[in-house]
Amino acid sequence: MIETVFLMIFSFGALIGAVAMFFLRHPMRVALALIGTMLSLAAIYAELGLHVIAVFQVLIYVGAVMVFMIYAIMLLDVRDRSFTERFSSLLVAGLAGLLLLLGVLVDGLLRAEPIAAAPVTEDVFRIGAFAIVFMDEFWVYFALAAVLLLVAEIAASAVIDVRRRGADAAASGKERGRG
Amino acid sequence: MDNAHLLLAVSGTLFTLGLVGVIVRRNLLVMLMFLELMLNGVLLSLAVFTQLLGVEAGAVLMLLVFTVAAAEIAIAVPILLLLVRAGHTLDPGAYGGLKG
Amino acid sequence: MNGMLTLLVLLPLAGFFLNGLLGRRFGPVFVNGVGVGLPLLAFLTALWAWRTLETGGGVPIIETVFTWAVVGEHVFEVSFYLDRLSAVMALIVTGVGALIHIYSIGYMKGDEGYARYFAYLNLFLFFMLLLVLGRSLLVLFVGWEGVGLASYLLIGFWFQDVTKARAGRKAFITNRVGDAGFLLGMFLIFTAVGTLEMDRINEAFATGLIPAGVATAAGILLFIGATGKSAQIPLHVWLPDAMAGPTPVSALIHAATMVTAGVYLVARMSGVYLEAPAASTLIAAIGVLTAFLAATIALVQTDIKKVLAYSTISQLGFMFLALGVGAYGVAVFHLFTHAFFKAALFLGAGSVIHALNGEQDIRRMGGLARRIPWTFGTFAVATAAIAGLPPLAGFFSKDAILWFALASGEGGAIWLWVLGSLTALMTAVYMFRLLWLVFLGRSRMQPETERHVHESPVTMTAVLVVLAFFSMIAGGFALPQYLEPLLALPEVRFHSALVHWAQIGFAVLLAVLGLVGAGWLYRDGGKPADQLWLRFRSLYRLLDGKYFVDELYERLLQRPWRWFSDRVFLRLGDRMLLDGSLHGLAALARLSAAAFARVQSGSLHWYAWMTLFGLVAVLIWVWRYV
Numbered sequence: 004m005i006e007t008v009f010l011m012i013f014s015f016g017a018l019i020g021a022v023a024m025f026f027l028r029h030p031m032r033v034a035l036a037l038i039g040t041m042l043s044l045a046a047i048y049a050e051l052g053l054h055v056i057a058v059f060q061v062l063i064y065v066g067a068v069m070v071f072m073i074y075a076i077m078l079l080d081v082r083d084r085s086f087t088e089r090f091s092s093l094l095v096a097g098l099a100g101l102l103l104l105l106g107v108l109v110d111g112l113l114r115a116e117p118i119a120a121a122p123v124t125e126d127v128f129r130i131g132a133f134a135i136v137f138m139d140e141f142w143v144y145f146a147l148a149a150v151l152l153l154v155a156e157i158a159a160s161a162v163i164d165v166r167r168r169g170a171d172a173a174a175s176g177k178e179r180g181r182g
Numbered sequence: 183m184d185n186a187h188l189l190l191a192v193s194g195t196l197f198t199l200g201l202v203g204v205i206v207r208r209n210l211l212v213m214l215m216f217l218e219l220m221l222n223g224v225l226l227s228l229a230v231f232t233q234l235l236g237v238e239a240g241a242v243l244m245l246l247v248f249t250v251a252a253a254e255i256a257i258a259v260p261i262l263l264l265l266v267r268a269g270h271t272l273d274p275g276a277y278g279g280l281k282g
Numbered sequence: 283m284n285g286m287l288t289l290l291v292l293l294p295l296a297g298f299f300l301n302g303l304l305g306r307r308f309g310p311v312f313v314n315g316v317g318v319g320l321p322l323l324a325f326l327t328a329l330w331a332w333r334t335l336e337t338g339g340g341v342p343i344i345e346t347v348f349t350w351a352v353v354g355e356h357v358f359e360v361s362f363y364l365d366r367l368s369a370v371m372a373l374i375v376t377g378v379g380a381l382i383h384i385y386s387i388g389y390m391k392g393d394e395g396y397a398r399y400f401a402y403l404n405l406f407l408f409f410m411l412l413l414v415l416g417r418s419l420l421v422l423f424v425g426w427e428g429v430g431l432a433s434y435l436l437i438g439f440w441f442q443d444v445t446k447a448r449a450g451r452k453a454f455i456t457n458r459v460g461d462a463g464f465l466l467g468m469f470l471i472f473t474a475v476g477t478l479e480m481d482r483i484n485e486a487f488a489t490g491l492i493p494a495g496v497a498t499a500a501g502i503l504l505f506i507g508a509t510g511k512s513a514q515i516p517l518h519v520w521l522p523d524a525m526a527g528p529t530p531v532s533a534l535i536h537a538a539t540m541v542t543a544g545v546y547l548v549a550r551m552s553g554v555y556l557e558a559p560a561a562s563t564l565i566a567a568i569g570v571l572t573a574f575l576a577a578t579i580a581l582v583q584t585d586i587k588k589v590l591a592y593s594t595i596s597q598l599g600f601m602f603l604a605l606g607v608g609a610y611g612v613a614v615f616h617l618f619t620h621a622f623f624k625a626a627l628f629l630g631a632g633s634v635i636h637a638l639n640g641e642q643d644i645r646r647m648g649g650l651a652r653r654i655p656w657t658f659g660t661f662a663v664a665t666a667a668i669a670g671l672p673p674l675a676g677f678f679s680k681d682a683i684l685w686f687a688l689a690s691g692e693g694g695a696i697w698l699w700v701l702g703s704l705t706a707l708m709t710a711v712y713m714f715r716l717l718w719l720v721f722l723g724r725s726r727m728q729p730e731t732e733r734h735v736h737e738s739p740v741t742m743t744a745v746l747v748v749l750a751f752f753s754m755i756a757g758g759f760a761l762p763q764y765l766e767p768l769l770a771l772p773e774v775r776f777h778s779a780l781v782h783w784a785q786i787g788f789a790v791l792l793a794v795l796g797l798v799g800a801g802w803l804y805r806d807g808g809k810p811a812d813q814l815w816l817r818f819r820s821l822y823r824l825l826d827g828k829y830f831v832d833e834l835y836e837r838l839l840q841r842p843w844r845w846f847s848d849r850v851f852l853r854l855g856d857r858m859l860l861d862g863s864l865h866g867l868a869a870l871a872r873l874s875a876a877a878f879a880r881v882q883s884g885s886l887h888w889y890a891w892m893t894l895f896g897l898v899a900v901l902i903w904v905w906r907y908v
Contacts, residue, residue, distance in 0.1 A: 097205035155253035278884025
């Protein structure tokens with residue numbers, strides 16, 4: 004019983020955060036709303052027994068992804084039309100799409116048969132057991148994920164190099180123009 | 183309705199809100215954040231089913247999706263920065279050069 | 283020996299390939315060796331085949347080369363059939379052919395297309411042999427078309443001259459019109475009999491089980507093909523134009539061999555025509571009319587080769603007359619003798635043209651008898667032969683035709699004989715006219731030409747002598763009787779020998795009258811004749827215009843057809859329908875591409891919205907209608 008209440012509270016929290024993202028103007032505030040949503044989700048994961056996942060949600064998603072986004076927001080402090088006008092030209096169509104998709108999903112959910120829950124032991128997702136299973140059966144995917152991260156790192160470095168080269172050329176061009 | 187259905191409904195709503203947010207907002211950074219919201223919505227439904235069926239594979243998948251999301255952001259944001267350096271605006275309307 | 287007939291047919295084909303591919307590289311000696319040697323070898327092979335036939339008692343030799351097609355239960359084979367008729371034809375083709383190849387060495391010397399000429403000539407021999415030796419109508423038709431092709435190539439041999447090229451095209455197209463009839467006849471026969479092999483067709487018709495209507499229809503259709511190939515009315519218009527080709531070509535193809543293919547066809551299919559009296563009557567009527575009208579035109583022609591061309595048409599008419607009254611063997615006999623004297627005449631004309639360095643107008647000749655004696659001598663002999671003076675070859679064959687035209691129990695009639703005799707008289711007149719104007723009397727040549735008159739080389743004159751010799755003795759070969767087991771002579775209406783001798787005497791009288799008349803009319807370079815024509819000016823104009831048949835065809839057929847082709851086929855069909863539909867398809871693709879391209883508007887929001895919409899659609903479809 005308390006589970007349901009707990010879940011309802013944090014679900015509500017996640018939804019509030021998501022809806023708030025719609026109406027906030029400043030990207031920084033939007034980011035904070037998203038962080039709120041993510042934290043609520045982490046609480047929900049913890050309630051479901053996935054403690055490891057909850058921790059990683061906070062560590063990776065909030066701690067890395069959103070922080071990076073906030074860096075980007077701070078760097079690109081642009082105050083043009085994209086700042087003053089919140090909504091695009093497809094607002095009405097977007098809202099109609101919202102209702103449509105929500106309707107379809109809820110309809111599908113209501114029609115669906117109840118899901119049979121398998122008997123679960125509490126300890127399955129404890130960090131010790133989980134880590135053993137993770138490294139034992141799924142180590143290939145772990146390695147592949149590492150490769151993916153390596154590639155992403157290289158790609159990011161390449162992108163940064165281009166930016167720096169471009170910046171240098173632009174700078175020297177400006178100097179020549181002035182001199 | 184029970185917990186599973188509740189959480190699944192929340193998951194679907196988060197996903198929908200994320201997609202509509204991409205359609206509706208006029209700022210590239212904000213659109214990126216709505217994409218992250220979509221991903222989180224899907225992750226929630228994955229968590230629900232993992233807990234219901236008790237398979238470790240679900241949890242592993244969630245971990246790996248975190249990894250992918252991180253990698254994705256690591257590349258998307260620099261690209262965005264470069265784009266804005268060149269176009270001087272965060273309005274997606276200014277970047278319609280590839281239209282047919 | 284097995285494969286003898288195949289060897290015979292393939293020897294000229296080898297000549298075509300060797301000369302065609304290697305002739306230019308290896309020079310005239312190689313070309314002569316291959317181009318003349320192989321036909322000579324073919325002639326020897328033909329002799330050998332004939333001997334084999336005779337020692338076998340005349341039983342037909344059949345050689346199957348390969349199976350062409352098997353369609354359901356019908357088998358179509360390529361096989362050769364040698365009986366007395368095909369043996370005679372093969373000997374004529376290879377014998378006269380080889381002689382003309384030898385003549386060509388002298389005539390075509392120095393020509394730029396020397397190797398090509400011999401290649402085409404050998405190709406013609408190959409197809410002609412296919413034609414006469416084929417067992418089934420299919421093989422014959424392949425040869426039929428092939429000689430038409432060779433004829434086109436050789437008429438338009440000097441194709442840089444547009445007129446000559448057009449003459450070649452005219453010949454080919456006129457042939458094709460006839461071939462349509464030929465094909466329809468083949469289809470009809472195949473439907474009625476179930477086979478295309480000619481010996482089996484003749485047997486089937488002889489049993490009398492095939493309805494007479496089928497025989498008549500098939501006979502007429504095949505004859506239409508024959509009129510195209512053998513230049514009978516109404517498809518005779520190509521032969522005079524075909525004189526644009528080199529003279530040896532005119533001799534070989536348009537006198538001795540190809541044009542006789544129609545005669546061969548009818549004779550070979552005698553089994554059909556014996557059951558179709560209506561068709562035979564038609565053949566006789568067209569034959570004698572063609573003979574008569576062509577002879578009238580020949581009286582006023584001024585080009586030496588054109589006179590001979592119309593003479594050929596006329597003589598072919600005689601052959602068809604004989605075929606039409608059931609005297610098939612006699613027609614072949616005339617084919618045989620005609621090959622010799624007509625070839626001699628054409629080659630003699632070639633010799634004259636060669637001597638006069640290209641002059642072909644007989645009004646500018648005369649007095650050549652002493653300057654080119656060999657040519658004159660052989661030409662005179664051949665002229666006498668064609669006029670029908672005994673005991674030369676033409677007398678025997680032409681007299682037999684006239685006799686059967688009068689007396690045959692299968693269609694002989696007085697009017698046929700009257701027209702035939704008048705034609706014989708005119709033949710004598712125009713041929714002796716030719717002799718007089720070209721060789722005798724005072725010279726009317728251009729002074730420049732006259733200075734360079736010279737006798738032809740021995741390669742040419744020797745051939746002329748051989749041909750003239752055969753023109754003399756060929757009458758001695760009793761061909762009708764030799765072919766009688768195959769082609770029975772018809773029953774004669776008047777059994778009185780007196781009538782026969784009277785007819786013979788009358789024919790000789792006509793020939794002599796012709797000789798004398800021509801001599802008197804054309805003695806002074808043609809002045810008495812010219813004065814005579816002045817009194818019948820409109821008739822002269824009609825004859826000189828060749829009865830305006832070409833003009834009639836132009837007005838009646840070609841102009842409407844050109845209009846139709848332009849309006850319907852070109853503008854409507856080709857431009858509007860075909861090009862239009864292609865342009866339409868392209869426009870459709872362009873427009874639909876433009877419409878679809880509007881989707882890619884460059885707006886990210888729009889793309890995301892479409893993603894949503896697509897997702898909704900898929901979900902609805904999967905969840906409700908899966």
